[in-house]
Amino acid sequence: MIVRSQEIGLREPADERALPTTAITVIRPASGWVRLGLRDLWEYRELLFFFVWRDMKVRYKQTLLGASWAILQPFFTMVIFSVFFGRLAGMPSDGVPYPVFSFAALVPWTFFATGLAQASGSVVLHQSLIKKVYFPRLTIPIASVLAGAVDFLIAFTVLIGLMLFYGLTPTSNVVWVPLLLALALVTALGAALWLSALNVRYRDVQYLVPFLAQMWLFVTPVAYPSSLVPEPWHTVYGLNPMAGVVEGFRWALLGTTTAPGSMVLVSSIAAIALFVGGAYFFRRMESSFADTV
Amino acid sequence: MSALAIRIDALGKEFPFGQVRDAYPTLRSALGAGARRLLRRDRRPRERRFWALKDVSFEVCPGEVVGIIGNNGAGKSTLLKILSRITAPTTGQVEVHGRLGSLLEVGTGFHPELTGRENVYLNGAILGMRKAEIDRKFDEIVAFSEVERFLDMPVKHYSSGMQVRLAFAVAAHLEPEILIVDEVLAVGDAAFQRKCLGKMQTVSREGRTVLFVSHNLGAVRALCDRGIVLQHGIVTVDEPVAKAVAAYLATLEDASAYDVGDRTDRHGKGDVRITRIEVTSDDDAPGTLTTGRPARFRFHMSGVLPGMSCAFDVFDPLGQQITYFNSSLSEIAGSAPGHAFVCDIDELLLVPGRYRIDAALTCNGELQDRLEGAVFVDVDHGLVRGWPVPTFTQYGSVVLPHRWTTPA
Numbered sequence: 001m002i003v004r005s006q007e008i009g010l011r012e013p014a015d016e017r018a019l020p021t022t023a024i025t026v027i028r029p030a031s032g033w034v035r036l037g038l039r040d041l042w043e044y045r046e047l048l049f050f051f052v053w054r055d056m057k058v059r060y061k062q063t064l065l066g067a068s069w070a071i072l073q074p075f076f077t078m079v080i081f082s083v084f085f086g087r088l089a090g091m092p093s094d095g096v097p098y099p100v101f102s103f104a105a106l107v108p109w110t111f112f113a114t115g116l117a118q119a120s121g122s123v124v125l126h127q128s129l130i131k132k133v134y135f136p137r138l139t140i141p142i143a144s145v146l147a148g149a150v151d152f153l154i155a156f157t158v159l160i161g162l163m164l165f166y167g168l169t170p171t172s173n174v175v176w177v178p179l180l181l182a183l184a185l186v187t188a189l190g191a192a193l194w195l196s197a198l199n200v201r202y203r204d205v206q207y208l209v210p211f212l213a214q215m216w217l218f219v220t221p222v223a224y225p226s227s228l229v230p231e232p233w234h235t236v237y238g239l240n241p242m243a244g245v246v247e248g249f250r251w252a253l254l255g256t257t258t259a260p261g262s263m264v265l266v267s268s269i270a271a272i273a274l275f276v277g278g279a280y281f282f283r284r285m286e287s288s289f290a291d292t293v
Numbered sequence: 294m295s296a297l298a299i300r301i302d303a304l305g306k307e308f309p310f311g312q313v314r315d316a317y318p319t320l321r322s323a324l325g326a327g328a329r330r331l332l333r334r335d336r337r338p339r340e341r342r343f344w345a346l347k348d349v350s351f352e353v354c355p356g357e358v359v360g361i362i363g364n365n366g367a368g369k370s371t372l373l374k375i376l377s378r379i380t381a382p383t384t385g386q387v388e389v390h391g392r393l394g395s396l397l398e399v400g401t402g403f404h405p406e407l408t409g410r411e412n413v414y415l416n417g418a419i420l421g422m423r424k425a426e427i428d429r430k431f432d433e434i435v436a437f438s439e440v441e442r443f444l445d446m447p448v449k450h451y452s453s454g455m456q457v458r459l460a461f462a463v464a465a466h467l468e469p470e471i472l473i474v475d476e477v478l479a480v481g482d483a484a485f486q487r488k489c490l491g492k493m494q495t496v497s498r499e500g501r502t503v504l505f506v507s508h509n510l511g512a513v514r515a516l517c518d519r520g521i522v523l524q525h526g527i528v529t530v531d532e533p534v535a536k537a538v539a540a541y542l543a544t545l546e547d548a549s550a551y552d553v554g555d556r557t558d559r560h561g562k563g564d565v566r567i568t569r570i571e572v573t574s575d576d577d578a579p580g581t582l583t584t585g586r587p588a589r590f591r592f593h594m595s596g597v598l599p600g601m602s603c604a605f606d607v608f609d610p611l612g613q614q615i616t617y618f619n620s621s622l623s624e625i626a627g628s629a630p631g632h633a634f635v636c637d638i639d640e641l642l643l644v645p646g647r648y649r650i651d652a653a654l655t656c657n658g659e660l661q662d663r664l665e666g667a668v669f670v671d672v673d674h675g676l677v678r679g680w681p682v683p684t685f686t687q688y689g690s691v692v693l694p695h696r697w698t699t700p701a
Contacts, residue, residue, distance in 0.1 A: 027378060027387040050418040058406050129402050133419055134378035202320035287381035290374065291308065 030287035051143030070151035074106040094256035115145035119192030187241040193278030197285040238266030298502040304385035360517035368526040391470030405449035438462035511611035569593040584675035600657040603634035608649040609690040646685030
C-alpha cells in the first residue's frame with residue numbers, strides 16, 4: 001500500500017503549484033486492508049479530467065460518423081424493439097407509444113452498457129502506462145465511464161425530440177434525471193471496478209463482459225415495463241440497480257408509473273454496495289497490477 | 294530542506310519463479326482448480342518464488358548523484374519501480390522526500406490521434422503536473438523539443454525522433470527534487486541519449502538528487518559521486534563511484550572461467566549450451582591476444598541442433614559495446630553445424646586493454662543460451678601496420694588502419 005503521509009509539512013497546494021513538494025511519500029508493502037486513497041485521487045483530479053477529455057476527443061476524431069454513433073446505436077435498437085416487441089409481440093408500454101417507451105430506457109441503458117464495456121477493459125488497455133508511471137489507478141476506469149457522458153447528452157436530446165414528435169412533454173420530475181444518471185454511473189463503475197481488476201489477472205474476463213451485459217439487459221425492464229413484475233417482487237427487482245434507473249427515467253420523463261421511490265432506494269443501496277465493494281477490491285488488486293499485467 | 298532525500302529500509306520484493314509472460318491464467322481454469330481443490334481437499338500447490346530484491350537498505354542525501362550498477366536481473370529495475378511507486382514492495386519501507394520524477398517513462402501515454410499540443414498536456418498530467426504548471430512551462434517545453442511547426446498535427450505523423458524529443462521535453466520540465474534515470478529503458482538514438490545525460494548533469498549541478506541506472510560504466514563514473522552495486526537483489530558494494538565500478542568489474546572477472554558449462558547465470562531455452570570458450574592468438578597461446586595480430590574464438594557446445602548459429606558481443610573496459618559477430622550473417626549461414634563455432638579475426642584492431650565477451654547461441658531465431666561476461670580477454674601491446682598503439686583510454690578502443698600526411 002502506498003500512503004501519502006500527512007504528518008510532515010503537507011500544505012494544501014496553491015492551484016498553480018505542483019504536487020506538494022515538501023511531502024514525504026512512504027512506500028510500504030500491500031497489507032491486508034487497504035485505503036481507498038481518495039486524497040491521492042483528489043490530487044490527481046486534473047489527470048482524471050485529461051483522461052476523460054482524451055477519450056472523448058479520440059472517440060470523435062477517429063470515427064467517421066463521430067457523434068452520430070451516440071444516436072444510431074440506441075436509435076436502431078429502439079426501432080428493432082418497436083417492430084418486434086412493440087408491434088409483433090404486442091408488449092404493453094404503460095400507455096405511452098412504444099418507441100418513446102423503449103427509447104427512454106435505451107438512452108440510460110446505452111450509457112451504462114458502453115461505460116461498463118469500456119471501463120472493464122480499461123486497465124489492461126493502459127498496461128504500458130501502468131508499468132511505467134505512478135498515478136492513482138482508479139482514475140482509469142472512472143475516466144472510461146465518465147467519457148460516455150457526452151454520448152448520453154446527445155442521445156438525451158434526441159429522446160426529448162422524439163417525445164415532442166409524439167406530442168409528449170417531460171414532466172417536472174425531469175429534475176431527477178441527473179441523480180438517476182449518477183445512479184447509472186455508479187452502477188456501471190461499480191461493476192467495472194470488479195471486472196477491470198479481475199481482467200488484469202484473468203484474461204478471459206473480457207469474454208465474460210459482453211455476455212454479462214446481454215444478461216443484464218434481459219433482466220432490466222428496457223423492452224418491457226417493470227409493471228409486469230407483481231408488487232412484493234417489484235421492490236426486490238430494484239436490487240438490479242439498472243431497473244431502478246430505467247423505471248426512474250420513465251417516471252421522470254413520461255410520468256408512466258407512480259413515483260418508483262422504494263425501487264430507486266433499493267437500487268441506490270445495491271449500486272453503492274457494488275461500488276464500494278468494487279473500489280476496495282480494485283485497490284486490493286492494484287498493488288500487483290504492474291507485476292501481472 | 295531535510296537532510297534526507299530517500300531512505301530505503303530492509304526493502305524486499307518477491308516474485309513467482311519463472312513468471313510465464315505469454316500465458317495468462319484464466320478465470321475459468323482458476324475456478325476449475327478451486328472446485329477440484331474443494332472436492333478432493335487438495336492443498337493449494339506451493340508456488341516457487343524468488344526474491345528480486347532482498348533486505349536492501351541505504352539512504353540518499355539531497356544533491357547526491359548515485360549510480361546503481363549490476364547485471365541484468367540483479368534487481369535494478371525492480372528497485373526503481375518501487376521508488377517510483379509503480380510496484381509495491383513485499384517487505385520493508387521507503388521514504389521519498391519530495392517530488393520524484395523519472396526519465397524511464399519517456400513517451401508513455403502519448404496518444405497517436407492527438408496533436409503534439411494536446412499530448413504535451415496529457416503527458417504532463419500523467420507525469421503529475423498540474424494544468425497551470427504546464428501552461429506556464431508550455432513555451433519552454435515546445436522550444437526544447439524543436440517541433441514547434443508540427444504542434445497542431447497528430448503525433449502519429451511525427452517521426453519517432455520527434456516523438457521522443459517532445460516526450461523528453463515534457464519529462465525534463467517536471468523539475469522533480471529527485472530524478473530517476475534508467476538508461477536501459479530509455480529509448481532513442483545516440484543524440485537523445487546524450488541529451489538525457491546532459492539533462493542529468495544540469496540537474497545534478499542544480500543540487501538535485503539523481504539515481505542513475507546504466508550499463509555504461511563510463512557514464513556512471515563520469516556523472517555519479519557514489520556507486521551502489523546490486524547482485525542477485527542484494528547490495529554488495531556501496532562506495533565512492535570509482536571504487537564501486539572497480540569492485541563491479543572484479544565480480545565480472547571472477548565469473549570468466551573458460552569452462553563455462555557449469556555457469557548458472559544463463560538466459561535462453563537451454564537445449565544447447567556453450568560449454569567451453571577458447572580464445573587464442575595465431576600461436577595458439579590461450580588467453581592473451583595482441584593488437585594487430587590474428588585472434589581466434591572457439592565456442593564448444595553441448596550438442597548440435599539444425600539451424601543453430603553463434604554470436605558474440607565485445608565490450609570495452611568501460612562496458613561500452615564495440616562490435617558484434619554473428620555466424621548467421623556470415624558465409625557459413627545455412628550450412629550444417631558441427632560441434633563448435635570458430636570465429637577467426639585476421640587482424641585484431643583493438644587497443645590494449647581488457648575486453649568483455651558476451652556469447653549467445655540461437656536456433657532458428659530462438660535464443661538457446663546466452664552468457665554475459667562469458668570470457669574476459671586481455672589484449673597486449675602490438676603493432677598495427679608497423680606502428681605501436683597506445684593502451685585503452687577513455688578516448689576509444691578501436692584502431693583504424695590509417696595514414697597521416699602533411700601536404701605542402
